[in-house]
Amino acid sequence: xxxxxxxxxxxxxxxxxxxxxxxxxxxxxxxxxxxxxxxxxxxxxxxxxxxxxxxxxxxxxxxxxxxxxxxxxxxxxxxxxxxxxxxxxxxxxxxxxxxxxxxxxxxxxxxxxxxxxxxxxxxxxxxxxxxxxxxxxxxxxxxxxxxxxxxxxxxxxxxxxxxxxxxxxxxxxxxxxxxxxxxxxxxxxxxxxxxxxxxxxxxxxxxxxxxxxxxxxxxxxxxxxxxxxxxxxxxxxxxxxxxxxxxxxxxxxx
Amino acid sequence: xxxxxxxxxxxxxxxxxxxxxxxxxxxxxxxxxxxxxxxxxxxxxxxxxxxxxxxxxxxxxxxxxxxxxxxxxxxxxxxxxxxxxxxxxxxxxxxxxxxxxxxxxxxxxxxxxxxxxxxxxxxxxxxxxxxxxxxxxxxxxxxxxxxxxxxxxxxxxxxxxxxxxxxxxxxxxxxxxxxxxxxxxxxxxxxxxxxxxxxxxxxxxxxxxxxxxxxxxxxxxxxxxxxxxxxxxxxxxxxxxxxxxxxxxxxxxxxxxxxxxxxxxxxxxxxxxxxxxxxxxxxxxxxxxxxxxxxxxxx
Numbered sequence: 001x002x003x004x005x006x007x008x009x010x011x012x013x014x015x016x017x018x019x020x021x022x023x024x025x026x027x028x029x030x031x032x033x034x035x036x037x038x039x040x041x042x043x044x045x046x047x048x049x050x051x052x053x054x055x056x057x058x059x060x061x062x063x064x065x066x067x068x069x070x071x072x073x074x075x076x077x078x079x080x081x082x083x084x085x086x087x088x089x090x091x092x093x094x095x096x097x098x099x100x101x102x103x104x105x106x107x108x109x110x111x112x113x114x115x116x117x118x119x120x121x122x123x124x125x126x127x128x129x130x131x132x133x134x135x136x137x138x139x140x141x142x143x144x145x146x147x148x149x150x151x152x153x154x155x156x157x158x159x160x161x162x163x164x165x166x167x168x169x170x171x172x173x174x175x176x177x178x179x180x181x182x183x184x185x186x187x188x189x190x191x192x193x194x195x196x197x198x199x200x201x202x203x204x205x206x207x208x209x210x211x212x213x214x215x216x217x218x219x220x221x222x223x224x225x226x227x228x229x230x231x232x233x234x235x236x237x238x239x240x241x242x243x244x245x246x247x248x249x250x251x252x253x254x
Numbered sequence: 255x256x257x258x259x260x261x262x263x264x265x266x267x268x269x270x271x272x273x274x275x276x277x278x279x280x281x282x283x284x285x286x287x288x289x290x291x292x293x294x295x296x297x298x299x300x301x302x303x304x305x306x307x308x309x310x311x312x313x314x315x316x317x318x319x320x321x322x323x324x325x326x327x328x329x330x331x332x333x334x335x336x337x338x339x340x341x342x343x344x345x346x347x348x349x350x351x352x353x354x355x356x357x358x359x360x361x362x363x364x365x366x367x368x369x370x371x372x373x374x375x376x377x378x379x380x381x382x383x384x385x386x387x388x389x390x391x392x393x394x395x396x397x398x399x400x401x402x403x404x405x406x407x408x409x410x411x412x413x414x415x416x417x418x419x420x421x422x423x424x425x426x427x428x429x430x431x432x433x434x435x436x437x438x439x440x441x442x443x444x445x446x447x448x449x450x451x452x453x454x455x456x457x458x459x460x461x462x463x464x465x466x467x468x469x470x471x472x473x474x475x476x477x478x479x480x481x482x483x484x485x486x487x488x489x490x491x492x493x494x495x496x497x498x499x500x501x502x503x504x505x506x507x508x509x510x511x512x513x514x515x516x517x518x519x520x521x522x523x524x525x526x527x528x529x530x531x532x533x534x535x536x537x538x539x540x541x542x543x544x545x546x547x548x549x550x551x552x553x
Contacts, residue, residue: 132381
């Protein structure tokens with residue numbers, strides 16, 4: 001039996017793929033919309049293991065019937081042009097994993113621009129679908145390089161809304177749910193006091209001090225966080241042989 | 255003498271001749287996908303100015319910013335859809351404060367066009383609540399409270415997305431007839447029918463101008479996105495969506511990167527402008543073909 005041996009060879013990137021897959025645990029028959037390679041590998045791994053009813057697309061307009069390797073297409077089962085994506089967003093039957101230029105302790109996210117609204121110092125995409133995603137359905141974030149620049153005290157522009165923006169008197173906010181933040185250092189949620197960011201687990205080899213040094217605000221539960229679980233042998237072979245034989249995951253995280 | 259149906263075939267210059275300073279213009283497509291670039295190029299080299307642009311933005315907005323045509327922009331995002339993703343001229347216009355941004359959630363653009371298409375003053379939408387979208391709009395964007403309480407007695411307050419009424423819409427469809435019937439042949443219609451339905455004047459450019467009979471035999475019925483009621487002029491513009499993709503051709507990634515590289519320096523931008531922008535569409539297409547050949551040779 002080579003379980004022990006293969007465990008020692010598991011890379012940080014593979015730990016991250018599995019953590020991204022677990023974002024979708026129990027998601028059921030909804031659309032998984034990963035916006036980065038790591039999150040895409042996670043969604044497809046989940047679909048090939050515990051979540052076979054997830055819907056995934058080719059990132060353009062087609063719903064994939066099979067679960068091909070990253071960068072590959074395959075047989076389709078349906079049509080999902082952009083205008084129909086907005087119908088899915090409004091229906092709530094979706095879990096998106098977005099990237100983030102900034103995230104604060106309450107889960108506010110910025111991918112729009114840095115600096116003042118009408119004269120930014122650096123322009124990115126604009127708010128894209130982040131306001132609609134975060135108020136309508138579960139949203140998670142993937143951050144490949146956990147740093148104080150990303151995990152900042154306050155975001156310059158709120159594109160994805162955090163827990164301190166929720167008005168409990170207004171039912172329009174009832175479906176707001178920032179489920180997970182996965183980074184190269186660990187797995188987090190917003191289950192800390194007053195919905196602040198909390199450490200659920202740190203990846204093998206990551207110390208609490210490293211997370212603290214790379215986060216501008218205090219992370220709840222950091223000292224008591226466990227270790228992110230290892231991939232199973234089945235997960236490892238799916239990642240390495242089926243979904244990502246070329247090692248795209250290693251470009252996101254070393 | 256029998257009445258003759260309207261032939262809407264026009265030139266790019268005839269379309270631009272109908273536009274006025276200060277107009278609100280909606281541009282179809284999405285990011286760097288099936289953008290009406292021939293019309294955008296014609297607008298960029300015209301004298302028309304002080305425009306308000308409504309778009310799922312790509313290099314369409316970038317080129318109009320480069321030409322100093324844009325006073326205000328309503329958009330869900332601006333993206334080139336491939337590296338380096340951020341449009342350099344839109345970024346320049348923003349960081350210099352040259353344009354007023356009415357940034358919004360992507361779904362709000364669709365919602366605002368639908369309101370205009372239905373001649374409604376607004377439509378309610380969740381997206382935007384709690385975000386900085388309301389601050390971008392500087393008081394222009396308001397909320398509306400439901401007259402119907404939820405089952406638990408609380409009442410929903412939603413964004414009242416105002417109608418995005420357009421003076422003019424530009425769209426690019428892959429195949430059309432001379433009366434304004436038109437179809438897309440790629441995987442996605444984007445919002446082109448909504449842009450037309452929200453506009454007073456509707457301008458269509460197309461790669462293939464064919465008879466009605468050929469059009470309807472060329473595509474399944476569901477692809478016939480535009481009918482005659484929603485189009486005022488039809489411009490035959492083969493490869494008109496270049497350097498974005500359309501149904502019959504891919505994105506010219508190399509040329510898009512060249513556009514971005516050229517924007518980095520005044521001298522290279524002047525060279526790019528002289529060769530590709532201060533010229534008519536025919537010359538543009540010829541110079542693009544020559545540029546592509548040069549790239550092949552230098553490999």
